[in-house]
Amino acid sequence: MNTLSVWQLLVLVVRRDLLLAMRRRADVFTTLIFFVMVVSLFPLGVGSEMELLRKMAPGVLWVAALLASMLSLGRLFSADYVDGTLEQMMLAPQSLSILVLGKMIAHWMVSGLPLVLIAPVLGIQFDLSAPAQGVLVLGLLLGTPVLSMIGGIGAALTLGLRGGGVLLSLLVLPLCIPVLIFGTGAVYAISAGLNGAMVSNLALLAAMLMFSLVLTPWVSAQALRISME
Amino acid sequence: MNTLSVWQLLVLVVRRDLLLAMRRRADVFTTLIFFVMVVSLFPLGVGSEMELLRKMAPGVLWVAALLASMLSLGRLFSADYVDGTLEQMMLAPQSLSILVLGKMIAHWMVSGLPLVLIAPVLGIQFDLSAPAQGVLVLGLLLGTPVLSMIGGIGAALTLGLRGGGVLLSLLVLPLCIPVLIFGTGAVYAISAGLNGAMVSNLALLAAMLMFSLVLTPWVSAQALRISME
Amino acid sequence: MLEVSHLACSRGDHRLFSDLSFVLESGQIMQVQGENGSGKTSLLRTLCGFLSPESGKILWDGTDMRELAEDYFANLLYLGHHNAIKDELSGVENLRISAGLAGIALDDKQAIAALRRMGLKGRERLPTKVLSQGQRRRVALARLLLGEAKLWVLDEPLAALDVGAVELVQTLIAEHLARQGMVIFTTHQPLEIAGMEMRRLSLS
Amino acid sequence: MLEVSHLACSRGDHRLFSDLSFVLESGQIMQVQGENGSGKTSLLRTLCGFLSPESGKILWDGTDMRELAEDYFANLLYLGHHNAIKDELSGVENLRISAGLAGIALDDKQAIAALRRMGLKGRERLPTKVLSQGQRRRVALARLLLGEAKLWVLDEPLAALDVGAVELVQTLIAEHLARQGMVIFTTHQPLEIAGMEMRRLSLS
Amino acid sequence: MAINWFKYSAPSTFYGLAGKLIPWFALPAAVLFVIGLYIGFFVAPTDAVQGEAYRIIFIHVPASILSMFLYLIMAGYAALGLIFNTRLSSMMATAIAPTGALFAFISLWTGALWGKPMWGAWWVWDARLTSELILLFLYFGFISLHASIDDPRRADRAAALLAVVGSVNVPIIYFSVKWWNTLHQGSTIKFTGTSMHVAMQQAMFITLVACWLYAIAVALTRVRSIILERERHTKWVADLAEVKA
Numbered sequence A, B: 001m002n003t004l005s006v007w008q009l010l011v012l013v014v015r016r017d018l019l020l021a022m023r024r025r026a027d028v029f030t031t032l033i034f035f036v037m038v039v040s041l042f043p044l045g046v047g048s049e050m051e052l053l054r055k056m057a058p059g060v061l062w063v064a065a066l067l068a069s070m071l072s073l074g075r076l077f078s079a080d081y082v083d084g085t086l087e088q089m090m091l092a093p094q095s096l097s098i099l100v101l102g103k104m105i106a107h108w109m110v111s112g113l114p115l116v117l118i119a120p121v122l123g124i125q126f127d128l129s130a131p132a133q134g135v136l137v138l139g140l141l142l143g144t145p146v147l148s149m150i151g152g153i154g155a156a157l158t159l160g161l162r163g164g165g166v167l168l169s170l171l172v173l174p175l176c177i178p179v180l181i182f183g184t185g186a187v188y189a190i191s192a193g194l195n196g197a198m199v200s201n202l203a204l205l206a207a208m209l210m211f212s213l214v215l216t217p218w219v220s221a222q223a224l225r226i227s228m229e
Numbered sequence C, D: 001m002l003e004v005s006h007l008a009c010s011r012g013d014h015r016l017f018s019d020l021s022f023v024l025e026s027g028q029i030m031q032v033q034g035e036n037g038s039g040k041t042s043l044l045r046t047l048c049g050f051l052s053p054e055s056g057k058i059l060w061d062g063t064d065m066r067e068l069a070e071d072y073f074a075n076l077l078y079l080g081h082h083n084a085i086k087d088e089l090s091g092v093e094n095l096r097i098s099a100g101l102a103g104i105a106l107d108d109k110q111a112i113a114a115l116r117r118m119g120l121k122g123r124e125r126l127p128t129k130v131l132s133q134g135q136r137r138r139v140a141l142a143r144l145l146l147g148e149a150k151l152w153v154l155d156e157p158l159a160a161l162d163v164g165a166v167e168l169v170q171t172l173i174a175e176h177l178a179r180q181g182m183v184i185f186t187t188h189q190p191l192e193i194a195g196m197e198m199r200r201l202s203l204s
Numbered sequence E: 001m002a003i004n005w006f007k008y009s010a011p012s013t014f015y016g017l018a019g020k021l022i023p024w025f026a027l028p029a030a031v032l033f034v035i036g037l038y039i040g041f042f043v044a045p046t047d048a049v050q051g052e053a054y055r056i057i058f059i060h061v062p063a064s065i066l067s068m069f070l071y072l073i074m075a076g077y078a079a080l081g082l083i084f085n086t087r088l089s090s091m092m093a094t095a096i097a098p099t100g101a102l103f104a105f106i107s108l109w110t111g112a113l114w115g116k117p118m119w120g121a122w123w124v125w126d127a128r129l130t131s132e133l134i135l136l137f138l139y140f141g142f143i144s145l146h147a148s149i150d151d152p153r154r155a156d157r158a159a160a161l162l163a164v165v166g167s168v169n170v171p172i173i174y175f176s177v178k179w180w181n182t183l184h185q186g187s188t189i190k191f192t193g194t195s196m197h198v199a200m201q202q203a204m205f206i207t208l209v210a211c212w213l214y215a216i217a218v219a220l221t222r223v224r225s226i227i228l229e230r231e232r233h234t235k236w237v238a239d240l241a242e243v244k245a
């Protein structure tokens, strides 16, 4: 029996979480549909003035993405916690951060990536221009992983607490607001023809992504150790 | 040892669920804060034109209420399912519908009522007029219990399925859309000075409430029996 | 009187048991035996109506249990693999609530007395999540002290219990049988009730 | 070599044990005994680093376990009250993943062989949620067949197992001891390893 | 000196020290408040552009500044507690949080009161206002998380991690007026040359100091009760005169 390298372990964890998500085929599908539905609900509540809608579009899409990722964050660690798998993970001879990173990646692939892929279709509903669409999708591509990763910290901190879902949102939403601001900011900038502002917003998102990639797995791992005591 | 009447049983279940919610003092508090936060996030994405905001207000508040109640629906039955309490409930010598109704009432008191109470404050943020505020609150008062009750059916149906949270929203949101439409409709009507339309919207909400009160506990109880097999 | 006739149960492709018939009268006790996966839990859950049998009938005092529904449940006390207690609530609160669900009003004093009898002195007011596995099982077992339910259906009641607690459960069962109750249970550990004929049902 | 010196542990207001010292050498087995709630699980979890001891040290081959961290975990196999298996995944998938977490690459064939040895023939590909309580425990126990971990920490390994499975576990432990492994475990059921001196540690 | 420091980092000794210190902060705080508000409301001249409404600034600015600084201090204490496992610093962090939240709330509230006459709206979604709101939420998050965890040691550590992560928000508030071009005005108080009347400056400075002293006094009072609650089983608490009484 061979031993696993760090990289193989990462792949193993990602594959495991994807497998679990696929086992309930509905899983991926439903995050998506939730997203579509929230986005479609808004015009319903607001009325159908095209001008108004176009203005709202980036905000609504981003907020919906934030909520969709929030909604699925609850299960990031809790299932593993309840059935004792998390204990086993903490006893893994490799660093816990790697495992956590793997879980975050899987979470993004299940709950973030589908949104990025469907966003252009929804953008059409709101009558967004082609460049605005492009920027929106690029922004989501950079931003949704950050949401999953920051969310991971919150999920780890609220592990095993009752009412965790809501407490989680309370902790995570404030931290996610900058992502939201840069993401929508980029779209507004391109709509207003300010290419410089657009690029700087996207660059900030990219910086946040790098930053989270390095820091959040470690912070979440610490949070998990605290929560397990 | 005395035996309990149906009414006492209902009170017992409501008190139990409230007790569980109170045990984590943060619980009620956080649903509220989630609501406040979602409501506050939207304008952030949309920009700060007062006119736009005033138009969006009822829609945003109602959607946020819907999401807040959705987010907390996951725990309606699942905790009881996992630890076996639900089995015991199904073996109770009284009708399961009563127990389910009790749980729904408790859910509303924890996740719906606080929203109704805070809505006026948020309305001010959006610069709503006093009569519009009144109608908004009245609408929420009639509508949020319906959300909890319809949500109960979804929660019962998706019990024990992985990714239940999102699947749940998928099932429940379409059913909740009428509530949303009547609720916002009433506010728009009063803003436009159409008192008749406002009253009829509210009346429809009240009718839905009556209807749900009679039907949903029974339907949810059936759904639970199916999910338990 | 519990009368089971020609009961059959399948899960997936596996036929667990078929043509199973027995009668359990007041004051009798029966142990369901069998290897892991032989269908003991499935049988007990069928008796509670959680699973529908593939064929066969379950009669309570001559009437089909499905027809009696709540009237049958009033005679039943089921203890499953799960403890059915809430982590956040204390033993007292848990016990009062599960009594309430069974239709019995219980005050704090009675609940505390029951928990003390189960050996939880000093732990009555702690949230059950801090209790040990065996102590949590004891909280669940405390329900045996209250009910006037006639039929006890116990799925591995001895799991996680230490020697003292096992003896206590044996005593409780003996008392229940003495007041003409019935017990049907499973266990992988030896369990003897002094002066009682233990009927055994083997699944395989 | 596991060396525990002057360990103390409190939960809430209760002092569970204090000034606990022992040494466990290669090829030795030790049973932790005590009533429900005496602190057996707490002791085992402390040995795994899930709980921080109030005072005292745990040394592995002379070095503090906290310093070794992952190097210590590589020598450890812990089986808790929970099975640490996923309901939705099959036995094979579960086993491959838990092996992976322990740093061992396992293919389907090896996993199936391990599960068969645990008496799960024909159940290897079923999602574990349909398995019986004892069968699920067997899936968890299959990990004992793979590891090269030196120290086994087993919390009630016999829970829910039938007689055949209990014997199997005894054999596995005997084999592990024969290849110079160490075992520390708790159980409320009798467990004997033929030809081995069983050290006992009583908490009270 | 080093020995002294360690001595006072033990809750039992700090309890007494804090008790002695509190009046030294509380009294000057009260006095300076009165003086500052007097100058602010009766001495400082009416603003040319904003009329009388501007006087809210004497509460608004100190509250805003304190809400940010208190967060940093809280996060600092929390981090100390997390790294060195010192109980007292974790308790200090817990003690500071409600005061910080209060100041954040006052800042938002007075800002809103001010906004109505100035911008014609209670609230606009401008970067500084929003980030201040986030700060309030972060305080709430810290408090709720701490309250949700029963075991105080675990609660300390979990909340500390959150506080440290959340401290990225503070520079965002501070620089928001520079980074985004928004309604909220930029810094008027500068070290080189200022556009403000001297009496206004004095009033603002005095209320600011008063707020600092108040915050310290309240934090010390609260930390004393936290110490008592957490150490209620120890002998020294049982021996305290006020507990015996």
Ligand code: HEM
Pocket (backbone or CB within 6 Å): E057, E060, E061, E064, E065, E107, E108, E109, E110, E111, E112, E114, E115, E116, E118, E128, E129, E130, E132, E133, E173, E174, E184, E185, E186, E187, E188, E189
């Ligand atoms: C709810 C709304 C508001 C919030 C949350 C808020 C927040 C803040 C904060 C955090 C500061 C400290 C800034 C620093 O030290 O650089 C500040 C300072 C200040 N705010 Fe506000 N503010 C609000 C509304 C207003 C309004 C409506 C005005 C007036 C038009 C205003 C005028 C000022 C002024 C003049 C300062 C002092 C800036 C300086 O001199 O450094 N604020 N505010």
Ligand SMILES: Nc1ncnc2c1ncn2[C@@H]1O[C@H](COP(=O)(O)OP(=O)(O)OP(=O)(O)O)[C@@H](O)[C@H]1O
Pocket (backbone or CB within 6 Å): C011, C012, C013, C014, C016, C034, C035, C036, C037, C038, C039, C040, C041, C042, C043, D123, D126, D130, D131, D132, D133, D134, D135, D160, D162
């Ligand atoms: N969908 C399915 N496909 C195949 N087999 C199934 C399916 N669902 C359940 N089973 C089998 O049905 C049996 C259920 O057993 P049950 O839980 O009643 O056993 P038990 O006698 O209580 O065992 P234990 O002693 O382990 O508690 C198991 O053998 C399980 O493998």
Ligand SMILES: Nc1ncnc2c1ncn2[C@@H]1O[C@H](COP(=O)(O)OP(=O)(O)OP(=O)(O)O)[C@@H](O)[C@H]1O
Pocket (backbone or CB within 6 Å): C123, C126, C130, C131, C132, C133, C134, C135, C160, C162, D011, D012, D013, D014, D016, D034, D035, D036, D037, D038, D039, D040, D041, D042, D043
């Ligand atoms: N917060 C607390 N306050 C008081 N007592 C506590 C607290 N947390 C845990 N305990 C006690 O600590 C003990 C933990 O016991 P542990 O789980 O280690 O027991 P065990 O020996 O494994 O028991 P079992 O045989 O039932 O598994 C229990 O007696 C429990 O009541």
Ligand SMILES: [Mg+2]
Pocket (backbone or CB within 6 Å): C040, C041, C042, C155, D132, D133, D134
């Ligand atoms: Mg079974």
Ligand SMILES: [Mg+2]
Pocket (backbone or CB within 6 Å): C132, C133, C134, D040, D041, D042, D155
């Ligand atoms: Mg134990």
